[in-house]
Amino acid sequence: MATHPQIRRPGRSDLARARRRAGLLFALPAIALVLAITVIPLAQAIYYSFTDWNGATARWVGLRNYVNMLRDPELKQAMINSCLILLSIPLGMIPAFVTAYLLSRGPLLSGLMRTLIFAPTALSWIVIGIVARQTFANEGPLNGLLSAIGLDVLAMNWLARPSTALIALLFTFNAAVFGVNTVIFLTALSTVDRSTIEAARIDGASETRILVSIILPAVRRFVEFVFIITMVASATGIFGLIYVMTAGGPGSATMTLEFAVWRRALSTGAFGPGAAIGISLMLLVLLVIAIVRRLARVEADA
C-alpha cells in the first residue's frame, strides 16, 4: 500500500469512516429483521404467486392464479367486501370528527370523556369480535333492545343472513376504530391556529362558517392520515375480528381478501393461489393510498 499509517494522524476522514461503520453496525439488527420477515418473504410471495406452489413443489403457471381469482365467486365476493369496508370508512369518520370537535369545545369532564371514548382501542379484535357476535346474536342485547322499544319486527338473527351479517361487520369495524380516530382528530384540532379563529369570530363569522372555512382546511392532512391508517387496518388487520365474529360466513358473505388468505391457503395448502390473493390485497392498498395522496394534492392546489 502506498499510504504510511505510522505517520498519519487520525483525521476527519478516518473519523467519518469510523462513524459510517458504526452506523451500519447499529442499523444492522433492524435491517436484518425487516429483510428476514418482510423483504425476502415479499419477494418469495411475488414469485410464488405465479406458481402452483403447495409448500413443497412450485411449477410456473404464469398469470393463472390471478385470472382464477376473477372467476372464483368466493374471491370475487371477498374483493367486493374489501372494497365495501373501504367505502364505509368515510362514513365512520364523520361521527369521530364531530365528537372530536365537540370535545375540543371543552365540555364538562372533557379529559375523562376523552379517556372513556379512547379506551375500547385497548381491546383486541378477538375481544371486539366476541362481544359483537353475542351482541348481534338471536338472543343478544340488540334484539332485546329492539323488542323493548316495540320494534320486534326488526329483531332477527343478524349474523345468519348474508346482507345483515356484512352490515354488522362493517358497523363493528367502524365502531371499533371510532375511539382512536376521535383522539387523532382531537390532536388535529389542537394544532389549529387559535388566533385566526378568534379574529374570524370578532369579524362576525358563524361557528359553522369557522368550521368549514378555517378548521377543516387546516386539519386536511390529518383527515387523509386517518383515512389511510383506517383503510390499512381494514384491509390487513382484522383477521382476528372476522375469525371470531363470522368466520367469513354465512357462506362467503363476510369474506375479505385478508381472510381469504387464511381460509383458501393456510388451511388447505394452496400456497401459490394464496400468495396471489395476498399480493392482490397489497396492490389494492397501494392503489388506494396513491389515489388518496393524489386527491389530497389536487385539492391542496385548487
Place this chain on the structure above:
Amino acid sequence: MTARPLRHRRAGVGSAAGWPTSAVVFAVAALSMFPFGFLLIRSLAVHRDMGVGGLWLVIFDRMPVLLYALNSSIVSIGATVIVLLASSMAGFAFSKLGFRFSGLVYTLIIAAISVPLAATILPNYLNIAKLGGIGTWWGPILMYAALATPFSVVLMTSFFRALPDELTESAVVDGASYWQIYTLIMLRMAGPALVTVGVLCFLGTWNDLLIGLLLLPDPAMRTISVGVATLQGVRANAMDNDIILTGSLISAIPPVVAFILFQRHIVTGITSGITK
C-alpha cells in the same frame, strides 16, 4: 415529536361549551363503554348453583388462564425487548451516524410499513417451519418483533433527529465510543420515545391472533388471545357464552391497564407519522 399534544386541549378551537355539547359527549362516552359494561355484567351473571362471580372461577377450569397469560407475556415481552433495542440502535444510526446508502435503506424501511402481513404470511410460515421455528418461542418472538420494527425505527429516528448533533459530536471529540454514546447519552434521553415504542409493540403482540395461531400449535404454548378464540369453538349454551365473555375480559386486563397508564404515549406514537 410534539410532546404531550393532549395537554393543549383546553386551548382547542372552540369556545366554552354549553350543556348540549356536554350531553352529546356524555352519551358518546357511555356508548363507548358498551363492550366493557357488556363483558363485566355477563361475567357476573349467575348460572346454576353458583353465586355472583362464579364464572370467574369456572373459567380457570375451562382454560389454563395463568399459563396462557404467561405464554402471552413471554412473546409480548420478548418481542418488545428486541424491538426496543433494534429500533433505538437503528434510530441512532439513521439520525446521527449515517452509512453508505443509509437514506435509501431508511426509505425502504418506511415502505415496509405498508406491506400487509397477509401478503407475506405464507412464505414466512414456511421459512420459519423450515428453520424449525414452529412451536418454539423464538419463532413468534422474532416475527412479532420484525413486524413492529419498521414503524418503531421511524419513530425513534425522528425522535433522535430532534436532539442536537453536538451531543454526539462533542462526545466523539472527548473520546467516547459510539456504544458509550448510545447507552450513556441517547438511551437516557429517549425515555418517552422508548415508552411509546414499547407500549405499542406490547399491545400489538398481546392482542394478535394470527401468528400465535400459526406458530404455536402446541396447546401448552397457546397465547391467551388464541385460547379465548378457541374457547368459542366449544360454544353451546348461555353459560358457555358467559364463560367466553369472562375469558375475554380477563385477557383484556393487561392491555387495558397498559393503555390507561400510557395513554398519552400511545396518542403521540400514532400521530407521530403526521406531526413531523
